[in-house]
Amino acid sequence: NAGVIQTPRHKVTGKGQEATLWCEPISGHSAVFWYRQTIVQGLEFLTYFRNQAPIDDSGMPKERFSAQMPNQSHSTLKIQSTQPQDSAVYLCASSLGKNSDYTFGSGTRLLVI
Amino acid sequence: GQQVQQSPTSLVLQEGENAELQCNFSTSLNSMQWFYQRPGGSLVSVFYNPSGTKQSGRLTSTTVIKERRSSLHISSSQITDSGTYLCAISLSNTNKVVFGTGTRLQVLP
Numbered sequence: 001n002a003g004v005i006q007t008p009r010h011k012v013t014g015k016g017q018e019a020t021l022w023c024e025p026i027s028g029h030s031a032v033f034w035y036r037q038t039i040v041q042g043l044e045f046l047t048y049f050r051n052q053a054p055i056d057d058s059g060m061p062k063e064r065f066s067a068q069m070p071n072q073s074h075s076t077l078k079i080q081s082t083q084p085q086d087s088a089v090y091l092c093a094s095s096l097g098k099n100s101d102y103t104f105g106s107g108t109r110l111l112v113i
Numbered sequence: 114g115q116q117v118q119q120s121p122t123s124l125v126l127q128e129g130e131n132a133e134l135q136c137n138f139s140t141s142l143n144s145m146q147w148f149y150q151r152p153g154g155s156l157v158s159v160f161y162n163p164s165g166t167k168q169s170g171r172l173t174s175t176t177v178i179k180e181r182r183s184s185l186h187i188s189s190s191q192i193t194d195s196g197t198y199l200c201a202i203s204l205s206n207t208n209k210v211v212f213g214t215g216t217r218l219q220v221l222p
Binding site: 033035042043045048055056058091093098099100101102103104105106107 | 130142144148155156157158161163199203207209211212215
């Protein structure tokens with residue numbers, strides 16, 4: 001069990017460029033979550049999939065952020081026209097489902113300059 | 114208001130002292146979990162403890178659902194225990210996980 005795998009570990013983009021972050025959940029886990037962590041805001045929920053279907057995206061900034069889960073083995077978080085305030089650690093987690101514990105990946109550290 | 118509150122915000126101990134970290138939540142939940150994070154590190158699960166008491170080595174977690182609280186007790190603290198401890202709850206109506214702001218623990222030699 002390799003755990004939740006996130007790639008890349010680090011990403012530097014120029015302001016206005018697009019960034020795509022990848023997450024491979026633990027095999028068999030039906031729930032996938034995306035979070036963003038900054039020193040100022042702490043851990044912020046972004047979005048959540050269950051059985052590949054989007055369940056709750058209430059934390060997603062509506063205009064430039066999008067997330068997809070095209071198959072059970074990976075999810076992507078895409079940020080268009082990145083801004084410096086998007087700089088953060090983006091964390092992905094997976095879970096077997098309701099009433100189960102969550103396992104986090106190591107995160108992708110995004111820096112927008 | 115904030116659904117998950119942790120106390121204290123920060124804690125400094127001498128090596129060998131005990132620590133008691135608190136997590137209070139204001140909503141009904143499916144589950145609760147404690148995580149540990151080093152600066153710049155990833156979130157590592159310490160306990161998945163939706164109710165009752167669990168122990169692992171020097172760590173003990175007690176969750177009392179009716180009182181909407183959970184605690185993490187660290188006995189005989191070590192320098193390597195330093196880091197941030199976060200509690201997280203899974204909301205019963207949405208299954209979304211909400212985190213507290215964490216307790217930053219520093220253990221000094």
